[in-house]
Structure formats: structure tokens, C-alpha cells
Amino acid sequence: xxxxxxxxxREMYRFLVRARALDVELVRWHRQGIIPGFPPxxxxxxxxxxxxxAIDTGRDFVFPMYRELALALALGVDMRAYLANHNGDWNGGxxxxxxxxxxxxxxxVGSNGxxxxxxxxxxxxxxxxxxALACIGDGGTSQGDTHExxxxxxxxxxxxxxxxxxxxxxxSVPVSQQVAGGSIAAxxxxxxxxxxxxxxxxxxxxxxxxxxxxxxxxxxxxxTLIESKIYRRGxxxxxxxxxxxxxxxxxxxxxGEDPVIRYRRSVRxxxxxxxxxxxxxxxxxxxxxxxxxxxxxxxxxxxxxxxxTDVYEELTEDLLEQRAAWEESTRA
Amino acid sequence: MTTTLRPAPGDTxxxxxxxxxxxxxxxALADELDADPRVLVFGEDVGVLGGVFRVTDGLQARxxxxxxxxxxxxxxxxxxxxxxxxxxxxxxxxxxxFDGFAYPAFDQIVSQVARYRYRSRGRLPMPxxxxxxxxxxxxxxxxxxxxxxxxxxxxxxxxxxxxADAHDAYHLLRASIRSPDPVIFLExxxxxxxxxxxxxxxxxxxxxxxxxxxxxxxxxxxWGAMVDRSLKAAEVAAEDGVDTEVVxxxxxxxxxxxxxxxxxxxxxxxxxxxxxxxxxxLGAEVATRISERLFDTLRAPVQRVTGYDVPTxxxxxEDEQIPSVxxxxxxxxxxxxxxxx
Ligand SMILES: Cc1ncc(C[n+]2csc(CCOP(=O)(O)OP(=O)(O)O)c2C)c(N)n1
Numbered sequence: 001x002x003x004x005x006x007x008x009x010r011e012m013y014r015f016l017v018r019a020r021a022l023d024v025e026l027v028r029w030h031r032q033g034i035i036p037g038f039p040p041x042x043x044x045x046x047x048x049x050x051x052x053x054a055i056d057t058g059r060d061f062v063f064p065m066y067r068e069l070a071l072a073l074a075l076g077v078d079m080r081a082y083l084a085n086h087n088g089d090w091n092g093g094x095x096x097x098x099x100x101x102x103x104x105x106x107x108x109v110g111s112n113g114x115x116x117x118x119x120x121x122x123x124x125x126x127x128x129x130x131x132a133l134a135c136i137g138d139g140g141t142s143q144g145d146t147h148e149x150x151x152x153x154x155x156x157x158x159x160x161x162x163x164x165x166x167x168x169x170x171x172s173v174p175v176s177q178q179v180a181g182g183s184i185a186a187x188x189x190x191x192x193x194x195x196x197x198x199x200x201x202x203x204x205x206x207x208x209x210x211x212x213x214x215x216x217x218x219x220x221x222x223x224t225l226i227e228s229k230i231y232r233r234g235x236x237x238x239x240x241x242x243x244x245x246x247x248x249x250x251x252x253x254x255x256g257e258d259p260v261i262r263y264r265r266s267v268r269x270x271x272x273x274x275x276x277x278x279x280x281x282x283x284x285x286x287x288x289x290x291x292x293x294x295x296x297x298x299x300x301x302x303x304x305x306x307x308x309t310d311v312y313e314e315l316t317e318d319l320l321e322q323r324a325a326w327e328e329s330t331r332a
Numbered sequence: 333m334t335t336t337l338r339p340a341p342g343d344t345x346x347x348x349x350x351x352x353x354x355x356x357x358x359x360a361l362a363d364e365l366d367a368d369p370r371v372l373v374f375g376e377d378v379g380v381l382g383g384v385f386r387v388t389d390g391l392q393a394r395x396x397x398x399x400x401x402x403x404x405x406x407x408x409x410x411x412x413x414x415x416x417x418x419x420x421x422x423x424x425x426x427x428x429x430f431d432g433f434a435y436p437a438f439d440q441i442v443s444q445v446a447r448y449r450y451r452s453r454g455r456l457p458m459p460x461x462x463x464x465x466x467x468x469x470x471x472x473x474x475x476x477x478x479x480x481x482x483x484x485x486x487x488x489x490x491x492x493x494x495x496a497d498a499h500d501a502y503h504l505l506r507a508s509i510r511s512p513d514p515v516i517f518l519e520x521x522x523x524x525x526x527x528x529x530x531x532x533x534x535x536x537x538x539x540x541x542x543x544x545x546x547x548x549x550x551x552x553x554x555w556g557a558m559v560d561r562s563l564k565a566a567e568v569a570a571e572d573g574v575d576t577e578v579v580x581x582x583x584x585x586x587x588x589x590x591x592x593x594x595x596x597x598x599x600x601x602x603x604x605x606x607x608x609x610x611x612x613x614l615g616a617e618v619a620t621r622i623s624e625r626l627f628d629t630l631r632a633p634v635q636r637v638t639g640y641d642v643p644t645x646x647x648x649x650e651d652e653q654i655p656s657v658x659x660x661x662x663x664x665x666x667x668x669x670x671x672x673x
Contacts, residue, residue, distance in 0.1 A: 061419070092451035103419065104451050108443050114409040115444070118416020118424075125372075125398050126420070145439075148409035155404055310454040311488050313512040316586040 015049045019070035021285040030238040038086035041069040043233030046259035049074045050206025057101040059130040063112040110143025120158040131159045131217040139170025154191035159217035162225045167232035172245040188225035200228030201259040231255040347533040354524040356498040360505035373400045375427030411440035418458045427463045432475025446489035461508040461515045469522030471647035479608030484516040485585040492584040494518040496559035498528040507538035520557035540588035547577035550601035555581040565660035600631045601667040607654045610638040632670030637663035
């Protein structure tokens with residue numbers, strides 16, 4: 001697999017820093033009442049930015065869950081439209097999934113696996129070489145849909161990469177209480193395709209693993225399960241209270257080195273980025289985050305005009321009647 | 333009424349053939365596979381076997397295993413695969429083998445298929461037609477004879493349709509596959525072997541409800557396998573001089589309120605017949621629509637003749653659950669003899 005260029009490494013570093021800066025601010029904005037809540041991707045950045053670097057959104061398609069902020073960012077999704085999901089503006093986000101080649105944010109754990117399988121099957125029928133990336137958590141591997149998806153993909157040898165981010169926790173339940181047998185990667189053997197475990201705090205290692213899997217899928221080699229081992233460094237979501245199920249000492253011990261700091265150390269040591277650049281990347285990220293804050297805080301009040309559109313291609317008689325009643329109620 | 337149904341192409345002039353419901357469905361699938369290369373048929377045993385009811389008979393041989401294929405045995409993934417295929421621009425026509433096995437796919441249907449257009453602001457429509465051999469009447473084992481229509485009709489984003497005879501089976505299935513919105517297509521399996529004339533070149537309209545028998549004294553509103561039984565009850569009542577109108581709703585979502593109101597507005601008496609359990613069934617919805625619009629016109633409260641609120645019973649007891657001609661006649665009698673207290 002090809003080594004990343006200097007510029008690609010610098011770009012990955014910028015994405016890591018931006019994602020972290022945005023996550024940290026979003027937690028604050030939640031406390032300030034700017035957004036009702038969201039699940040931070042703190043600790044997931046290296047996995048997500050590394051995976052994004054292996055994906056070609058010109059031909060591949062990504063099926064994320066709800067914690068893929070850094071992935072979406074690195075795939076070029078406009079974060080303002082992405083955050084429409086988390087600020088309560090529109091379910092799934094308001095970005096264009098067709099243009100982005102990223103499906104709307106998925107709330108049902110496990111259900112996106114079969115979607116990736118169906119899309120990949122379509123690629124095969126159409127004789128195209130696109131690869132589907134399905135994002136699943138360690139908790140999500142307990143879902144029947146994840147099993148069904150992997151089984152379908154294995155039986156049909158479809159171009160799907162299952163990226164399972166094992167962040168050790170499903171809300172309050174540790175992975176030991178979620179996954180029997182000790183290894184998620186090992187499960188792939190039962191589906192007849194390779195399973196690899198990767199250090200998900202190492203952005204380059206994830207990029208390499210996903211690139212290999214994508215290439216094999218493109219070449220007709222079928223699916224791969226990648227278990228990216230990381231640690232969820234924050235709460236499950238802004239409403240969560242990790243103090244009920246783990247201590248700060250646990251977090252310090254189990255979390256290991258922060259993936260963003262780790263990559264900064266690496267790019268500094270290898271001379272990919274100069275000390276002066278580090279400060280500039282931080283400043284740039286801060287300016288970018290501030291733009292997003294301005295966007296979120298200056299959104300006009302939401303009218304209800306879109307309530308009835310897009311339920312069906314055309315409004316049904318019932319919906320026309322209900323829309324008329326809604327209009328009347330807004331006048332009264 | 334407005335629905336997003338595209339009329340089947342053609343209506344090219346009458347070509348009538350006598351077909352069973354199962355043959356008519358098979359013909360509709362073949363014609364749609366032929367007309368649109370993006371149509372795909374898949375499910376359990378639909379390929380070589382041609383489906384346990386032979387509805388997909390011969391389709392794989394004719395269209396190849398890229399277009400008509402067997403899946404592993406997993407309903408949730410069958411529907412989830414349909415979602416992914418729809419995202420990739422196909423028109424999936426999945427089958428679940430029996431009504432009760434749509435339950436394992438409930439999440440994919442309700443949380444994914446039904447909502448994808450809405451949550452993607454129209455960018456990812458789901459032109460999926462889920463075929464479900466439905467309802468009882470063939471002495472099948474447990475969970476092979478369920479009436480699921482109310483579950484689906486309650487879900488925004490889905491359309492629900494159920495044909496009653498071979499002609500409608502052909503045209504409603506073609507219309508469903510052409511629909512830009514997801515359709516749950518409920519096939520009355522007790523009617524699969526019923527033959528009737530199918531005018532292949534002339535649908536007569538696949539939108540909304542259909543008055544299958546005109547009458548003056550009361551209206552029976554029904555769908556699926558219960559339409560035939562309602563017609564039989566109407567014949568028996570005719571011997572006593574009761575002139576019964578029978579309306580086949582066909583579309584259970586969206587419901588064609590205009591035709592219901594037009595009919596009951598004339599007859600001023602209504603009976604809803606369905607084999608699903610009574611409580612929170614579609615009979616309640618139909619009765620409410622009638623009372624909202626025709627409260628002053630009605631000569632009697634709308635009656636429901638339905639299955640009982642029990643788990644779908646096994647074969648030996650299913651005749652107790654499914655409305656008989658006799659029970660339909662009793663319901664008709666209640667509205668005809670109603671006197672204000
Ligand atoms: C089907 C389903 N059940 C329950 C939930 C509620 N829920 C949201 S996230 C979550 C934990 C998921 O853990 P994991 O898959 O490990 O992903 P993580 O949140 O750790 O990234 C649960 C139980 C859900 N969203 N979907």
C-alpha cells in the first residue's frame with residue numbers, strides 16, 4: 001500500500017486538530033444551551049481520519065452511525081449541515097448524501113450494515129468498483145443486523161469494509177460484557193473473510209489497514225472486518241455520566257496516549273510539520289470552529305414549512321388536509 | 333384522489349386472459365423486470381424454486397440470477413439490502429415468505445425504509461415494493477396467517493396495498509413497483525389459486541378504492557381476501573331484498589376517503605369487514621373517517637366485523653377468527669335494524 005505524501009499527512013493532522021477542536025467546543029456549546037446534545041468523537045479521531053484517507057468518495061460510499069464527526073469532516077461533509085442532526089434541525093443532518101457519498105447519520109445501532117451490503121451488491125450488479133464502508137461500534141456488533149450483514153457480505157463476497165470501532169464501551173457496558181470470545185476481529189473467520197485488529201489510535205495504521213481492505217474489495221476479494229481498538233475518551237453523549245461506571249483514574253490509565261497528541265508528536269519528530277505550523281493549525285482550527293459557532297447561534301427560528309414535504313414524493317390527500325390544518329393553527 | 337402512482341404503461345387496449353392471482357402476480361413481476369432493468373426480485377427461495385407459492389416461478393431462468401436471486405434466511409437484512417440497493421439507484425422488489433416473518437424486518441421497514449426519503453430531504457427515495465403473502469385461510473402453521481396491515485398503515489412514509497382479485501393483483505403490483513415511494517404489498521394467500529379475467533392492457537385505474545358491487549341500502553368496506561366474502565354476503569342479502577354496495581379499499585395507506593364518503597353518503601349505512609384483530613385495526617380508522625364527514629347523514633353507527641383480539645389462532649380455529657359470511661350478515665343486520673334509542 002502506498003505511503004502517504006507529506007501533504008496528505010499534513011492534511012490528516014489538520015483534520016485531527018479540527019475535529020478535536022470542534023468536539024471540545026460542542027461540549028461547551030451544549031452546556032451553554034446552543035445545542036441540545038451530541039455524542040462526541042473524542043478519542044475516535046485517528047480511526048476516523050485514517051479511514052477517510054483510504055476512501056474515494058468519487059466511487060465509494062460510507063454508511064456512518066452517529067459518532068463519525070471526524071470521518072464526515074475528513075470526507076468533506078460540511079460540518080454545519082452535518083450538525084443539523086445534533087442541533088435538532090433535521091434528522092440525519094442536512095448535507096446532501098448523494099453528493100457526499102455519505103448516508104445520513106444513523107441512529108439505530110447496527111442497521112447500517114445491511115445498507116452497506118445492499119449498496120455493494122448494486123456495485124457488483126452494475127459492474128462498478130466502488131466499496132462500501134460500514135461503521136459499527138463494539139456494542140453494535142451484538143446486533144443481529146450486524147451478523148446478518150456480515151453473513152450476506154461473506155456469502156456473496158461483496159466489496160464491503162466493516163470498520164468496527166472498539167472504543168471499549170457501549171454507553172456504560174464494557175466490551176467484556178458485550179462481546180463473547182474476546183475478539184471482534186476473530187469473528188470474521190466465521191463469515192469467511194479476513195478480520196484484522198489495528199491500533200486505532202495510530203492514524204497511519206488505520207489508513208493502511210483500510211486502504212488494504214478497500215483495495216482487496218475493489219479487486220473482487222470480498223469483505224474485510226477491521227477492528228479498530230481505541231478508547232472512548234469522553235462521555236457517550238453530552239447527557240451521559242461516565243462517573244457512574246468508570247473513574248477518572250480508569251480513564252487516564254485505560255485511555256493511553258491521546259491519538260491527536262500522538263500524531264502531533266509523530267509529525268513533529270519526522271519533520272512533517274514545524275513547531276510554527278502546529279500553532280498555525282491550532283489557530284486555523286479555532287477560527288473555523290468560531291465560524292461554526294456563529295452559524296449555529298445565528299440560525300433563524302425554524303418555520304414548520306418542511307414538516308410535510310418529502311414524506312412521499314407527492315403530498316397525499318391526508319397530508320394536504322393536515323398541512324392545511326397546520327397552516328390554520330399557525331394563524332390562530 | 334392524489335397518489336404518486338404511475339399508471340402501468342400501456343393501457344393499450346383490452347387483452348383479457350384468465351389467470352389465477354398467483355399467475356397474475358408472476359406476470360406483473362415479469363413485465364416489470366422486462367420493462368425496467370433496475371427492478372430486482374429477491375428473497376428466500378424465490379430463485380430456482382420460484383417461491384413457496386410459485387409467484388416468482390421461472391423469473392430467474394428468464395432474467396438471470398443478477399436480477400432474481402435467493403438471499404440467506406434473514407428478513408432484516410433482506411430489507412436492509414433493499415435500502416442499500418435503493419441508495420444505489422435500483423428498484424428492489426423483496427419478498428418475505430410469510431406475513432409473520434415481516435416482524436423480524438420491522439425495524440428496517442419502519443425506521444429505515446419508511447423514513448429515508450424524509451430524513452434525506454428527498455435525496456434518497458426508497459422505491460421498494462415489499463411483497464408479503466398475507467392473511468389466513470389456508471390452515472398454515474403459526475405466524476403464517478397474520479394480518480399486518482394496521483402496523484404498516486400507521487407508519488408515515490409507507491404505502492400499503494392489498495389486491496382482492498387477479499386483475500388487481502396484476503395492475504396493483506405493477507403500479508407499486510413503479511411507485512417512487514415504498515409500498516407494502518399484501519397478497520391474500522387464500523386467493524392465490526382463484527382465477528379471474530385479467531385485462532392486461534387496461535388497468536381500469538390502479539388508484540384508490542373501487543366499487544366492486546353497486547348497491548343502495550348499505551356499504552360494506554373491505555379489502556384483500558375479505559372482499560370476496562363480502563360479495564357473497566351481499567348475494568345472500570339480495571335474496572331478502574337488501575341491495576348492498578361493496579367497496580374494495582385496495583389502498584390501505586393512503587386511504588381513499590373520497591370514495592368511502594361518496595358511497596356511504598349515498599347508502600347512509602356502513603359495515604367494515606377485516607380479518608385482522610379489532611382493536612386499533614383499520615376498521616377503526618375507516619369508521620372514524622366516516623363519522624367525521626357523515627355524522628349527520630348516518631342512519632346507524634358504523635359496524636365492524638373483524639377478527640377477535642386474540643393471537644392469530646391455528647388452523648383448526650382460524651374459521652372462528654376470520655369473518656364468515658354469516659358474521660358479515662349479522663353485522664349488516666345490525667346497521668339495517670338500528671333504531672335510535
Ligand atoms: C438498536 C439500538 N438500540 C439502542 C440504542 C441506544 N444506544 C445508542 S448508542 C448505544 C451504545 C452503542 O455502543 P457502541 O456500538 O459500542 O458505539 P459507541 O457509542 O461506543 O460509539 C446505545 C445502547 C440505539 N441507538 N440503537
